[in-house]
Amino acid sequence: xxxxxxxxxxxALVDVTKSFGSVKALRGLSLELRAxxxxxxxxxxxxxxxxxxxxxxxxxxxxTGQVLVDGRAAEFHAPADSQRAGVAVIYQxxxxxxxxxxxxxxxxxxxxxxxFGTIDRAHMRRRTREAFARLGVExxxxxxxxxxxxxxxxxxxxxxxxxxxxxxxxxxxxxxALSGVEAERLFKVARSLRDSGAALLFISHxxxxxxxxxxxxxxxxxxxxxxxxxxxxLDVDTVVRRMVGRDVSDLFPKTETTPGDTLLEVEGLTxxxxxxxxxxxxxxxxxxxLAGLVGAxxxxxxxxxxxxxxxxxxxxxxxxxxxxPGRVKAAMDAGMALxxxxxxxxxxVMEASIQRNATSTRRRALSRFGWLASRAERDSARHWGxxxxxxFGALGDTVGTLSGGNQQKVVLAKWLSTEPRVLFVxxxxxxxxxxxxxxVHRLLSELAGEGLAIVMVSSELPxxxxxxxxxxxxxxxxxxxxxxxxxxxxxxxxYAATGQRTQEAA
Amino acid sequence: MAPERTxxxxxxxxxxxxxxxxxxxxxxxxxxGALVIVLFVASFFAENFATDRNISFLxxxxxxxxxxxxxxxxxIVTGEIDLSVASTLALTSATMGVLWxxxxxxxxxxxxxxxxxxxxxxxxxxxxxxxxxPSLAVTIGTMALYRGLAYVLLGDRAVASYPREWVSGARDPxxxxxxxxxxxxxxxxxxxLFGVLLHATAFGRSLFDIGxxxxxxxxxxxxVLWTKFGLFVASGLVASAAGVFWTLQYGTSRADTAMGLELxxxxxxxxxxxxxxxxxxxxVGVLGGVLLLGAIRNSLQLFGLTSEVLQVITxxxxxxxxxxxxxxxxAKERRRRRAVEKAPVTVAPAPVSTT
Numbered sequence: 001x002x003x004x005x006x007x008x009x010x011x012a013l014v015d016v017t018k019s020f021g022s023v024k025a026l027r028g029l030s031l032e033l034r035a036x037x038x039x040x041x042x043x044x045x046x047x048x049x050x051x052x053x054x055x056x057x058x059x060x061x062x063x064t065g066q067v068l069v070d071g072r073a074a075e076f077h078a079p080a081d082s083q084r085a086g087v088a089v090i091y092q093x094x095x096x097x098x099x100x101x102x103x104x105x106x107x108x109x110x111x112x113x114x115x116f117g118t119i120d121r122a123h124m125r126r127r128t129r130e131a132f133a134r135l136g137v138e139x140x141x142x143x144x145x146x147x148x149x150x151x152x153x154x155x156x157x158x159x160x161x162x163x164x165x166x167x168x169x170x171x172x173x174x175x176x177a178l179s180g181v182e183a184e185r186l187f188k189v190a191r192s193l194r195d196s197g198a199a200l201l202f203i204s205h206x207x208x209x210x211x212x213x214x215x216x217x218x219x220x221x222x223x224x225x226x227x228x229x230x231x232x233x234l235d236v237d238t239v240v241r242r243m244v245g246r247d248v249s250d251l252f253p254k255t256e257t258t259p260g261d262t263l264l265e266v267e268g269l270t271x272x273x274x275x276x277x278x279x280x281x282x283x284x285x286x287x288x289x290l291a292g293l294v295g296a297x298x299x300x301x302x303x304x305x306x307x308x309x310x311x312x313x314x315x316x317x318x319x320x321x322x323x324x325p326g327r328v329k330a331a332m333d334a335g336m337a338l339x340x341x342x343x344x345x346x347x348x349v350m351e352a353s354i355q356r357n358a359t360s361t362r363r364r365a366l367s368r369f370g371w372l373a374s375r376a377e378r379d380s381a382r383h384w385g386x387x388x389x390x391x392f393g394a395l396g397d398t399v400g401t402l403s404g405g406n407q408q409k410v411v412l413a414k415w416l417s418t419e420p421r422v423l424f425v426x427x428x429x430x431x432x433x434x435x436x437x438x439x440v441h442r443l444l445s446e447l448a449g450e451g452l453a454i455v456m457v458s459s460e461l462p463x464x465x466x467x468x469x470x471x472x473x474x475x476x477x478x479x480x481x482x483x484x485x486x487x488x489x490x491x492x493x494x495y496a497a498t499g500q501r502t503q504e505a506a
Numbered sequence: 507m508a509p510e511r512t513x514x515x516x517x518x519x520x521x522x523x524x525x526x527x528x529x530x531x532x533x534x535x536x537x538x539g540a541l542v543i544v545l546f547v548a549s550f551f552a553e554n555f556a557t558d559r560n561i562s563f564l565x566x567x568x569x570x571x572x573x574x575x576x577x578x579x580x581x582i583v584t585g586e587i588d589l590s591v592a593s594t595l596a597l598t599s600a601t602m603g604v605l606w607x608x609x610x611x612x613x614x615x616x617x618x619x620x621x622x623x624x625x626x627x628x629x630x631x632x633x634x635x636x637x638x639x640p641s642l643a644v645t646i647g648t649m650a651l652y653r654g655l656a657y658v659l660l661g662d663r664a665v666a667s668y669p670r671e672w673v674s675g676a677r678d679p680x681x682x683x684x685x686x687x688x689x690x691x692x693x694x695x696x697x698x699l700f701g702v703l704l705h706a707t708a709f710g711r712s713l714f715d716i717g718x719x720x721x722x723x724x725x726x727x728x729x730v731l732w733t734k735f736g737l738f739v740a741s742g743l744v745a746s747a748a749g750v751f752w753t754l755q756y757g758t759s760r761a762d763t764a765m766g767l768e769l770x771x772x773x774x775x776x777x778x779x780x781x782x783x784x785x786x787x788x789x790v791g792v793l794g795g796v797l798l799l800g801a802i803r804n805s806l807q808l809f810g811l812t813s814e815v816l817q818v819i820t821x822x823x824x825x826x827x828x829x830x831x832x833x834x835x836x837a838k839e840r841r842r843r844r845a846v847e848k849a850p851v852t853v854a855p856a857p858v859s860t861t
Contacts, residue, residue: 308724332727338725345722346725348722349718349719350719351786352715360711360715361726370707371702371706371707372706372707373706414726
């Protein structure tokens with residue numbers, strides 16, 4: 001393998017673009033993975049990292065641009081093509097078959113056969129042991145995969161890659177769910193693979209890991225390439241600036257408001273394994289952003305406050321009155337509304353019509369003596385559809401026929417029609433086109449101006465900085481910073497979100 | 507990024523022909539159409555079919571199924587199922603037999619029987635909601651359990667000493683109209699109530715939401731677990747009412763009564779266009795399904811076919827009813843995809859005009 005270092009890189013992407021509907025996930029991205037090198041890929045949430053990984057893995061096909069294997073153009077139609085080219089992807093949470101043994105998992109779909117056509121278990125076991133020996137780990141090849149830690153499951157995926165003789169290893173946020181010791185063990189394995197000539201791509205939000213492990217760092221932003229430099233030439237500040245740097249001030253129509261009464265008080269909210277000791281207050285007319293990386297526990301907090309999930313301890317008060325935990329109805333009666341993170345799973349019933357979705361929060365209010373007439377639903381849905389400038393064919397069409405942005409408007413209509421005093425919006429503009437995005441921003445701003453208290457969970461820094469009066473930054477289930485609009489900068493939020501010690505903000 | 511506009515094709519407004527077409531496209535239309543044809547053919551070719559006596563007999567033969575199909579429809583719409591209804595019916599009937607033999611007045615026995623039904627339904631409900639078990643597994647279990655308890659109560663015996671006036675009373679016509687047993691009127695009233703509940707109340711809407719996407723329903727403030735619990739209780743109650751009626755109708759209580767009837771109930775519901783996956787269905791369709799199955803069996807009997815042949819034909823109809831919607835949906839999907847590929851996507855001019 002050593003001589004390959006001098007040759008063409010085992011895997012390269014050249015000017016790759018990929019769109020999903022009207023959203024451009026990758027815009028002319030290039031990347032070169034060299035043999036015997038660990039390459040870091042960093043970028044904000046939504047910068048296109050996952051799309052890039054899926055393109056390399058053969059899940060997505062690029063719209064334009066090329067994937068080069070050993071310098072020759074290759075087309076990956078399916079994950080199998082990518083695997084054949086020597087690429088292996090280790091995901092954050094591997095998906096093993098829990099009831100198969102470790103060795104069977106490693107050889108799943110390509111079991112070696114004996115002369116008689118039966119599966120050669122002895123061979124599988126021997127090769128699995130060899131792979132584990134190379135990785136320097138002790139896992140019994142015969143034990144079932146069920147009950148293995150995520151770290152061990154990742155090692156099994158790596159062992160799978162070794163037995164396949166993969167030359168390119170992609171690790172998509174492998175350390176997100178690992179403890180410090182487990183991460184160290186993974187790094188040792190990664191270094192030994194590098195030293196034996198493999199090319200590795202390492203994706204992480206943790207800068208300390210990136211800087212200690214990787215040889216080169218590529219920064220991406222908005223699906224486009226920003227920079228690629230040897231680690232030695234970079235420092236954390238430069239990387240953070242490159243990740244976020246852009247002009248955002250004019251995109252967000254923020255209207256100045258004077259905050260009114262305190263409408264929501266959350267104190268010491270804790271749920272084991274999700275978030276702990278979260279406290280904050282929101283006043284009328286205020287937009288409070290919950291910033292942080294994906295998985296920091298922001299959505300979980302919002303869901304617990306709204307009563308979709310339970311919490312272990314802490315209190316929630318609406319208008320000074322304590323709110324019963326775990327009851328959505330109680331939260332709704334207290335004037336709360338939640339536009340959830342996943343609009344297809346949580347926000348809408350995709351099989352139901354626009355009008356039924358748009359009125360699903362107010363069915364009792366629209367009923368007369370218990371009788372809910374379609375006409376009442378239609379009138380209400382039409383009213384809110386017009387207010388939010390919803391584009392649709394007929395109100396009776398299933399909501400699944402709408403574009404992402406218009407689906408989001410239906411969710412907004414559904415909740416705004418309840419005339420809430422406190423509005424939670426979780427990733428309000430995820431996966432919707434730019435035009436609708438700024439409509440949503442304008443709407444939120446107007447609503448705050450009318451005296452609504454808004455709590456916005458967002459992974460997009462520009463959105464957070466452009467919209468919020470105050471920013472709460474969460475990291476691994478805890479609030480690590482509370483920043484005023486004036487204090488909140490891309491750098492200060494990013495530092496708190498990645499768990500770095502807060503430094504002097506620029 | 508350049509601002510990109512969402513594109514949206516405006517759907518065609520339904521014209522007068524469009525409205526007829528959309529009625530024909532509804533899921534329950536085939537079963538209602540088939541029902542009309544069967545009734546027409548049967549009354550034409552089977553000379554005893556359209557007689558008061560036979561119609562009355564037809565109604566009585568489907569009464570228990572029709573009753574239990576109503577709550578079953580609601581349960582299947584939420585994506586659950588209750589296979590214990592026939593066993594609940596049998597256990598209720600056995601309980602009634604024991605109570606009657608103990609010398610309780612029949613009115614008291616009936617009230618106790620209904621309470622038993624509520625308890626049996628609540629037991630299903632607790633297992634499904636509190637324990638989070640799949641209702642298919644739970645009610646297969648309680649199907650055996652309740653049937654077993656019926657055997658414990660009665661063994662191989664039959665209780666047949668019910669008062670004559672109650673037994674014949676169960677078959678009495680409504681207001682002296684021959685061919686229309688009073689139970690048919692009760693079923694009709696209940697069907698209207700269930701129809702309104704399912705199709706014209708907030709509660710009914712939430713059932714469809716639960717069946718389609720219970721997560722989204724929960725995010726909208728629907729208490730999914732309480733709703734399901736209530737439906738299982740209702741199913742138990744109605745099944746026990748059917749058990750009381752069944753006992754009086756035939757004048758006997760036996761532990762093996764109504765064996766396998768739950769499958770006929772489920773069959774009628776599915777035949778009526780309710781999706782076994784939840785989220786789709788109408789009470790009208792289900793009534794059509796119950797009547798269609800009953801009418802086919804009744805008329806084939808009049809033609810002198812044996813019960814084995816009836817069994818085979820019923821099975822074939824069921825398979826057809828489950829397969830047909832899938833085939834239609836696939837064909838629709840294929841046509842839709844072709845249409846989307848062909849149609850040029852245009853930017854919608856304006857939101858929507860008010861009318």
